Amino acid sequence: MIGRVVSVVLGVAITAAVIWYLLTPEVLREFRTVAANANWPLLALATALTTIVQWLRAWRFAIMTNRNFALPGLPLVRIAFQLNFLNYALPFRLGELGYPVMMRRAYGQPVAGALGVLLLARIFDLLTVSAIFLFLAAALGLGKTAAGGIALATLAAAVALAPVGLVFGAAAARPLLKNLPADGRLASAIAPSLTALGAHRAQLAAIGLSFTIWLVFGGIAALAASAVTDDVPAAAAMLGAAAGNVAFALPVNGIGGLGASQAAWALAVSHAGVPWSDAVVSALALYAVTLGGALLFGGLATLSSAGGSIRQDGGRPAPRSATTRRR
Numbered sequence: 001m002i003g004r005v006v007s008v009v010l011g012v013a014i015t016a017a018v019i020w021y022l023l024t025p026e027v028l029r030e031f032r033t034v035a036a037n038a039n040w041p042l043l044a045l046a047t048a049l050t051t052i053v054q055w056l057r058a059w060r061f062a063i064m065t066n067r068n069f070a071l072p073g074l075p076l077v078r079i080a081f082q083l084n085f086l087n088y089a090l091p092f093r094l095g096e097l098g099y100p101v102m103m104r105r106a107y108g109q110p111v112a113g114a115l116g117v118l119l120l121a122r123i124f125d126l127l128t129v130s131a132i133f134l135f136l137a138a139a140l141g142l143g144k145t146a147a148g149g150i151a152l153a154t155l156a157a158a159v160a161l162a163p164v165g166l167v168f169g170a171a172a173a174r175p176l177l178k179n180l181p182a183d184g185r186l187a188s189a190i191a192p193s194l195t196a197l198g199a200h201r202a203q204l205a206a207i208g209l210s211f212t213i214w215l216v217f218g219g220i221a222a223l224a225a226s227a228v229t230d231d232v233p234a235a236a237a238m239l240g241a242a243a244g245n246v247a248f249a250l251p252v253n254g255i256g257g258l259g260a261s262q263a264a265w266a267l268a269v270s271h272a273g274v275p276w277s278d279a280v281v282s283a284l285a286l287y288a289v290t291l292g293g294a295l296l297f298g299g300l301a302t303l304s305s306a307g308g309s310i311r312q313d314g315g316r317p318a319p320r321s322a323t324t325r326r327r
Contacts, residue, residue, distance in 0.1 A: 011091035011255045011259075012255055014254040014259045018259045022262060022280045022283070022284075027277045034228050034229070039228075045223065046227065047293045048293075049219075051297055053213055053216055053217050055077055055080070056216065057084075060209040060210065060213070065114075069205060076107075079099070079106060081298045082305065083096070084297075084298055085294050085297075086298075088294040091255060093251055099118045121206070124210040125213075125249065127163050128160070129245040130242075130246055131157075133239060133242035133268075134156035134159060135160075137152050139235065142272065214241075219238075221237045221240065222237035222241075227285060228282060228285040229281055231278040240266075240268045240272075240279070244261040244268075244283070244286070246264065247260040247264035261287070262280075265279070265282070266279040269283070
């Protein structure tokens with residue numbers, strides 16, 4: 001109980017600090033103009049397009065779990081939407097804990113196996129958005145000099161290839177785990193992720209999907225920014241989205257996802273030459289789009305799963321496949 005109270009207090013403090021930092025008097029004055037001139041249909045379209053991101057995430061989960069390329073079934077798509085909802089509803093990434101529970105309930109997948117897949121997916125996500133950020137930083141001249149730009153581009157390529165190294169290095173890493181201390185407990189914690197890495201073709205496909213997911217999200221970010229201001233180029237918006245996604249992956253975040261992610265967007269976009277007020281307004285526009293999508297579609301997914309919570313198979317365990325469900 002004390003831990004939960006501390007988590008909530010810290011989340012509120014982070015959100016309050018970010019609001020104080022971002023909402024300067026100049027930005028507050030800008031909101032009147034934004035509210036009057038915002039393209040609300042475009043914001044609604046951006047919100048609707050977030051469903052594509054969640055469907056792609058569900059497909060990646062299916063590939064990583066089943067090690068084949070079958071499209072995800074409705075239960076797994078629903079889980080992807082619910083997971084996104086939980087990550088906004090709960091502070092400090094506590095929503096991630098819902099994934100193994102939902103996978104066990106829907107498919108009978110062991111908790112350790114589901115956690116291994118989720119951990120690996122998050123590692124792919126972090127490396128992917130970091131590579132996109134570094135590449136865009138180089139392209140937008142944030143390296144300041146030619147040498148700095150080359151260094152950023154080289155680092156971007158290295159980070160982009162790191163997931164591939166993980167896939168092909170997993171087999172070599174397994175024997176080393178036996179020599180780890182702590183009576184094998186660390187090895188036991190890592191083993192499910194290494195097992196998930198075992199199918200090379202499937203995991204390489206998952207890496208490709210990771211780039212697709214975050215490039216689509218970057219496009220949504222550019223769309224949301226263009227709905228509220230003309231001063232955020234698409235490349236700058238994608239840079240801000242990548243920075244915000246790296247920050248959102250941190251264990252310390254605010255209430256309802258409002259915190260480090262928006263601050264990271266504003267800082268990255270302003271360094272790309274966008275005025276501070278436009279950087280903040282566009283950050284909050286994307287936040288409204290992602291939060292609205294998470295609450296709307298995640299809420300609908302939760303309601304639909306509640307309606308289908310009673311099994312129709314006579315109480316027999318659900319199949320372990322993440323793409324089909326026995327009727």
